[in-house]
Amino acid sequence: MIKNRIWKRIAALGCCLLTGAGLFSGCMAQPVGAAAADGGIVTVSQSARWTDLENFQAVISVRADGLGNLSWTGNEGNEDNESPEGKAAGFQSDGGKDTTEIEPDIISEIQSEPASNLEDTSEVLSELPSESTPETVSGIQSRHLVVWLSEYFQPDLPVSLPEGCLMEEMPIQTADGRSASIYGFRYKINPGETEKILEIPVSLRREYRYPLEKRAVSTCQDAPLEKGVENLCQGGVYIVEKSGDSQRIICQTTSDFLEIPAGIANFSVEISPQEENAVAGERLLMNARLINTGQVPLYDLSLEAQAEEMEVTPVWEKEPEVETDGAHAVLQSLAEGEERTLSFYADPSSAQKGNLRLKVLAKTENPVSLEQTGEALVFIQPQKASFTVKKIADCDTARPGDTVTYQISIHNTGQQTLHSVITTERFQMAGVSAAFLEQEGVTLNKTKTQAKIPEIVPGGCVNLKARVVLPDQLEDQNLVNQVIVVTDETGEDEAVRDQTSIRVENKKTSDAVSSGAKSGNGSSGAGRTGKGQAPKTGDNSHRELFQALILVSFLISALAARRMFFRRKD
Secondary structure: HHHHHHHHHHHHHHHHHHHHHOOOOOOOOOEEEEEOOOOOEEEEEEEEEEEEEHHOOEEEEEEEEHHHHOOOOOOOOHHOOHHHHHHHHOOOOOOOOOOOOOOHHHHHHHHHHHHHHHHOOOHHOOOOOOOOOOOOOOOOOEEEEEEEEEEOEEEEOOOOOOOOOEEEEEEEEEOOOOEEEEEEEEEEEEEOOOOOEEEEEEOOOOOHHHOOEEEEEEEEEEOOOOOEEEOOOOOOEEEEEOOEEEEEEEEEOOEEEEOOOOOOOEEEEEEEOOOOOOOOOEEEOOOEEEOOOOOOEEEEEEEEEEEEEEOOEEEEEOOOOOEEOOOEEEEEOOOOOOOOEEEEEEEOOOOOEEEEEEEEEEEHHHHHOOOEEEEEEEEEEEEOEEEEEEEEOOOOOOOOOOOOEEEEEEEEEOOOOOOEEEEEEEEOOOOOOOOEOOOOOOOEEOOEEEEEEEEEOOOOOOEEEEEEEOOOOOOOOOEEEEEEOOOOOOOOHHOEEEEEEEOOOOHHHHHHHHHHHHHHHHHHHHHHOOOOOOOOOOOOOOHHHHHHHHHHHHHHHHHHHHHHHHHHOO
């Protein structure tokens, strides 16, 4: 009994010493050995290396040596006798009872001793009689090389496992409190084997890539959470032995570490108008394109839109995952490589024109402090100012003394509201003028030859009336009336004109011509003696008078035509 107790104490001491050596050996996990039943040493080691750091792919290597030193007696390899407890964590394992089980009080005693006392084992070894040897191991049901991947890595599926190796997924809670799972591998050790080698291709889980600062993470889980195992010394790689209803760790090693380089955090902002042409008085729609050009996700991006050179307040549109109160907005998140296009608008007034410089200031403090600015220069075209004028008279012909009424229609065909619309009436003939009729909203000058309209909105139309009494002395002619319209928006250089013409016929002149014609016909008739009578001869007085009247009429017509010609020329 004393021999057995001392031997167990030496075995436990050796396990702890080798585990401590592995903790202080750096990134490479060192093999930890344990004494076999015949006095030989069994070791297990684990290492890891990046195979494709850009894609965060690695290989985890596990090796067990000295397996030939293990003694097999009894029902070795008989997994048909496996107890329900031996299937803990979903792995297949064997049962049996081990006679070299280390007592819990001895484990506690050894782990509680100072490290300085563990460096020298001579006192413990001296207690062992010289003829003492380990007890014969009997009743061994199964032995397995067990590997648990850490929460940081997952196997590259599908995994090509060697014969006798099983894989299982176990739920855990991560260090930051999330629910996750880890993967385990159990590789069966058969009698007569001297070593076991396991290569596991793995990838770093996405949530652990691109840390803000470089960090080293374990490749195997140092706390595998396997139940029903005695002498579990916090290691994710170990050899477990099943005997009856109990399990124990033969040997183990701590995890190797891999270094993850720091990720880059950055983003860009670009703004552009949604339409090429921007017009004053019309809503200007803008796009803000945000791109996460870094390797880490960004959170709570604050956006502020600004306008320079003009008094314009941009407003952000409401969109999913965007909080806005007008000129400010907050984008909840922007994943690595993600691109988002947000919209905002500005309403330049109808009077604004020229260059409008728009800016978007974007910044975040999560996970790091970053700030970017996007700019765009937009030319605001002035609104088009245009109108038409139409003038008509209420008759086509008139006589001196008649009253003629004109209607003037002014139609705003442009995009701007027209202000101070001045309409002027005039005739091309001197001494003739028309007067505007008074109406609500229209201001007339003293002579009523001008009318002022305060404004005409786009698409609006205003009708004016002007009246003229034709002078009595007017002779036969075409009387032309013209209207001229100017606005503040168009100026005098772009005044619009329209005119209309009526025919003036002088009644007195017409009557004189008509009576002269009748007189001439009577004289001619008086010269007749009647039917069948020959005309009288010798008396030409009536004929001469008629000819004189015709000559006077011709002269009057020629003078009138000449006068009208020069008036038109003027």
